[in-house]
Amino acid sequence: MKQLLDNEKHSASENIKKITLFDLDHTLFDSASFRQSLFKLLAKNIGKEELIEESQRLYETLLANDGVFNPDKFLSILLEKVEATHKKAELMDIIFDDNHLKEFIHTDVLTSLTKIAQISEIGLFSQGEEKMQRAKIKSIQHFFAKEKIHISINKKSEIKKIFGLYNDYQVFFVDDVLPVLAAVHVHNPAIVTVWIKRGKYAQLQQPLEDFTAHATILSLTELVPIIEKGTN
Numbered sequence: 001m002k003q004l005l006d007n008e009k010h011s012a013s014e015n016i017k018k019i020t021l022f023d024l025d026h027t028l029f030d031s032a033s034f035r036q037s038l039f040k041l042l043a044k045n046i047g048k049e050e051l052i053e054e055s056q057r058l059y060e061t062l063l064a065n066d067g068v069f070n071p072d073k074f075l076s077i078l079l080e081k082v083e084a085t086h087k088k089a090e091l092m093d094i095i096f097d098d099n100h101l102k103e104f105i106h107t108d109v110l111t112s113l114t115k116i117a118q119i120s121e122i123g124l125f126s127q128g129e130e131k132m133q134r135a136k137i138k139s140i141q142h143f144f145a146k147e148k149i150h151i152s153i154n155k156k157s158e159i160k161k162i163f164g165l166y167n168d169y170q171v172f173f174v175d176d177v178l179p180v181l182a183a184v185h186v187h188n189p190a191i192v193t194v195w196i197k198r199g200k201y202a203q204l205q206q207p208l209e210d211f212t213a214h215a216t217i218l219s220l221t222e223l224v225p226i227i228e229k230g231t232n
């Protein structure tokens, strides 16, 4: 009888669908390196080297004020300052250049997502401006079902809504921002939270008093056994 119950339990746990939701910036996409390269390209195109630092400062101001980087707003302000507004369309094309963007997908993404796709559905939960975020994932978008791409301008406020879509799943959530993982854990402690410790937020992060992620990883390659194992 015990054997039978164990078997039933085992098959029930195997049948539950798995979904892994990924953050985008710093998790899948090397945003800092992208911006460094982008600001150089923009400054070169405008013909003013000093715009590299100016761009970084403006980026930080906009991010602090708006919570997201809006390329259109960024360029409008930047070009106004140097009286080069006629260049806007050309520079927008540089920001959204697919070939440039795809260089900044982290090098462990392709092999890891290929493996994870065998054992779990894959989704995105990202904070940012919609058009920009979609452009960043274009080279890997085949891993994501359309309806499982969630882009928000304020991630924390959408946790309940987005994770509520996956109540029938065993959910894994990977992010570089520890307080976001903590908020997801508060929403539903059954969600497996994985902290990928890379990028500026992770490097500056102090331990949180009341939260530790289920797992902390340095590379997405470490994620595969965590999802395989699940919570059982």
Ligand SMILES: [Mg+2]
Residues within 6 Å of the ligand: 023, 024, 025, 026, 027, 175, 176, 177
């Ligand atoms: Mg991130």
